[in-house]
Amino acid sequence: MSQEYQRVPIKSEADIVLARQGGRRLAAELGFSSTDQTLLATAISELARNVVQYAGTGEVLLSAIAIGSRRGIQVSAMDQGPGISDPELAMRDGYSTGGSLGLGLPGTRRLADDFSLVTVLGEGTTVTFKMWVR
Amino acid sequence: MKLDTLTISEDEVISRKDFLEFRDDDLKALVDAHEMAQTYAEPVIEDFYQYLLSFSHGRSFFQDPVVLARVKQAQKNYFLDLTRGDYGPEYVKNRLRIGAVHQRIGLPFQTYLGMYNWYLRNVANRFFEAYADNPGHALKLLLSLTKLVFFDVGLAMEVYLRTIEEQQEAIKELSTPVLQLREGLLILPIVGALNSARARQLTEQLLRAIASRRAKMVVMDVTGVPAVDSKVANHLVQTVAASRLMGATVIVTGLTPEVAQALVAIGVDLSSVKTAGDLQSGIEEAELLLGYRVVKVETAP
Amino acid sequence: MASIQSALTDADWMKLSADLSSQIGELRARAVVLDLTLMDVMDSFATRVLRTLAQTVTLRGAQTILVGIQPDVAIAMVQLGLAQRLDGILTALNLEHGLDMAEALV
Numbered sequence: 001m002s003q004e005y006q007r008v009p010i011k012s013e014a015d016i017v018l019a020r021q022g023g024r025r026l027a028a029e030l031g032f033s034s035t036d037q038t039l040l041a042t043a044i045s046e047l048a049r050n051v052v053q054y055a056g057t058g059e060v061l062l063s064a065i066a067i068g069s070r071r072g073i074q075v076s077a078m079d080q081g082p083g084i085s086d087p088e089l090a091m092r093d094g095y096s097t098g099g100s101l102g103l104g105l106p107g108t109r110r111l112a113d114d115f116s117l118v119t120v121l122g123e124g125t126t127v128t129f130k131m132w133v134r
Numbered sequence: 135m136k137l138d139t140l141t142i143s144e145d146e147v148i149s150r151k152d153f154l155e156f157r158d159d160d161l162k163a164l165v166d167a168h169e170m171a172q173t174y175a176e177p178v179i180e181d182f183y184q185y186l187l188s189f190s191h192g193r194s195f196f197q198d199p200v201v202l203a204r205v206k207q208a209q210k211n212y213f214l215d216l217t218r219g220d221y222g223p224e225y226v227k228n229r230l231r232i233g234a235v236h237q238r239i240g241l242p243f244q245t246y247l248g249m250y251n252w253y254l255r256n257v258a259n260r261f262f263e264a265y266a267d268n269p270g271h272a273l274k275l276l277l278s279l280t281k282l283v284f285f286d287v288g289l290a291m292e293v294y295l296r297t298i299e300e301q302q303e304a305i306k307e308l309s310t311p312v313l314q315l316r317e318g319l320l321i322l323p324i325v326g327a328l329n330s331a332r333a334r335q336l337t338e339q340l341l342r343a344i345a346s347r348r349a350k351m352v353v354m355d356v357t358g359v360p361a362v363d364s365k366v367a368n369h370l371v372q373t374v375a376a377s378r379l380m381g382a383t384v385i386v387t388g389l390t391p392e393v394a395q396a397l398v399a400i401g402v403d404l405s406s407v408k409t410a411g412d413l414q415s416g417i418e419e420a421e422l423l424l425g426y427r428v429v430k431v432e433t434a435p
Numbered sequence: 436m437a438s439i440q441s442a443l444t445d446a447d448w449m450k451l452s453a454d455l456s457s458q459i460g461e462l463r464a465r466a467v468v469l470d471l472t473l474m475d476v477m478d479s480f481a482t483r484v485l486r487t488l489a490q491t492v493t494l495r496g497a498q499t500i501l502v503g504i505q506p507d508v509a510i511a512m513v514q515l516g517l518a519q520r521l522d523g524i525l526t527a528l529n530l531e532h533g534l535d536m537a538e539a540l541v
Contacts, residue, residue, distance in 0.1 A: 013446065014444050016445075020476055033338075035338050035506070035507045035510050038508055039511045041475065041476045042476050042477070042478050042515060045476055046515070049478065069292065103479045103515055103516045103517060104479050106516070107514070110514060111515060338510065341506035341509055342506050345505075345506055345528065348528055348529070350528070350532070372514070375513045376506075376512070377509075378518070378526060379512060379513070379526055380506065380526065381502065381526040381529075381532060382528065406519075
């Protein structure tokens with residue numbers, strides 16, 4: 001796997017747009033279909049918004065990844081926020097503590113090829129997923 | 135297979151060589167053997183074509199003597215490239231190009247493998263003859279060559295695999311035409327099994343057709359789908375929902391009442407999906423919703 | 436009628452929502468046509484704003500028609516489970532279809 005990443009600091013709502021635009025650009029370079037570029041941008045938007053909403057600030061890392069001739073993107077959204085007290089509940093459709101639709105995390109998991117959520121109360125949350133060119 | 139789409143990144147080349155453990159000492163061993171390779175190039179090629187032409191499928195490719203002579207020359211260069219020491223981008227491009235030629239003339243991959251195996255065996259014997267006093271070196275050289283040959287095989291295989299993928303794409307597109315029956319009305323007859331990849335591709339195709347043909351109604355006929363299980367049904371529900379976001383109503387036809395009941399029983403929510411018994415009644419309903427009225431035309435006596 | 440730009444921030448969404456609901460009252464509008472042609476991403480936040488907006492519009496006795504959702508965006512919204520959150524809101528392919536629909540309502 002090759003490693004080469006781009007870091008988008010998330011400090012305010014405006015950065016959500018920058019993060020998803022960065023993701024879309026990278027996806028286009030790697031040959032993602034326009035549908036998959038949109039899926040990726042939407043997923044990044046969800047995660048970046050969670051960072052703003054629950055932690056205030058954090059960052060999104062976008063990396064081009066490869067296994068053999070397979071190309072993909074890994075996205076990590078990390079923050080040093082309060083953490084998620086019940087991660088299992090947070091992954092359920094329609095559950096939200098922030099007055100949202102509660103579809104961000106479960107939705108992202110549905111459309112990503114690989115999804116992980118690591119959260120420590122009082123220390124922060126990191127959500128990572130991969131999407132491959134198909 | 136178009137040649138310009140046929141590339142492998144430098145990183146990928148490096149990682150493949152790395153995995154084969156193709157190192158500087160391999161390169162050196164091969165380059166040192168180049169002089170010897172030049173002496174056996176001619177006889178090996180002659181033997182090679184004798185072997186090839188002794189098989190009927192080999193003969194079928196080389197019936198024209200002019201073509202045969204040209205191919206022999208190209209083949210000789212191909213083999214000599216193995217000891218020239220330059221295994222960079224030009225080499226890779228050349229190997230991919232040859233793979234594309236093989237693929238275009240319809241050379242089966244097994245034949246390619248068989249030919250390369252013959253070559254390896256033949257050259258192995260020559261190595262051990264040349265280094266009769268130092269079989270260790272002959273073996274070392276053979277192993278270095280084997281790494282490079284497997285690198286070549288990987289490149290050739292890439293061409294074949296990508297071609298298969300491209301053909302599958304083409305077949306998928308062909309198998310689901312989006313037909314325009316009249317202004318604003320599209321028909322999508324789905325024939326054959328519906329897996330996730332095909333369902334995804336089909337949804338994209340339909341939505342683009344809705345946009346380009348400015349459709350308001352779609353009749354999606356699933357009579358030709360062998361098994362409509364919950365997975366397939368969920369794909370249908372998603373396609374219907376996405377079409378609706380674009381302002382188009384979908385009527386699904388060809389779902390038997392038994393299948394529909396079974397789907398609901400296992401928890402598939404079909405409430406958002408309009409259905410009609412068969413294609414004909416689906417089209418009639420769509421026309422009604424579009425405001426078309428079907429009238430009987432009296433034929434002149 | 437409102438046309439929405441491609442990269443709306445959350446604050447833009449909130450402002451649009453507030454402006455529209457006050458204008459419906461002033462203009463006694465019967466239909467609100469929202470043109471989403473330029474939107475390249477519709478995430479759960481945007482969907483929620485649209486849903487709330489549509490509810491407000493309904494309370495004021497008018498209807499919301501969303502037009503111009505692009506194929507890629509529609510697919511992403513369905514996959515994320517956002518599409519059903521817009522159930523009951525009218526949709527049309529483009530502005531022209533949407534305005535036709537609005538006229539039929541008035």
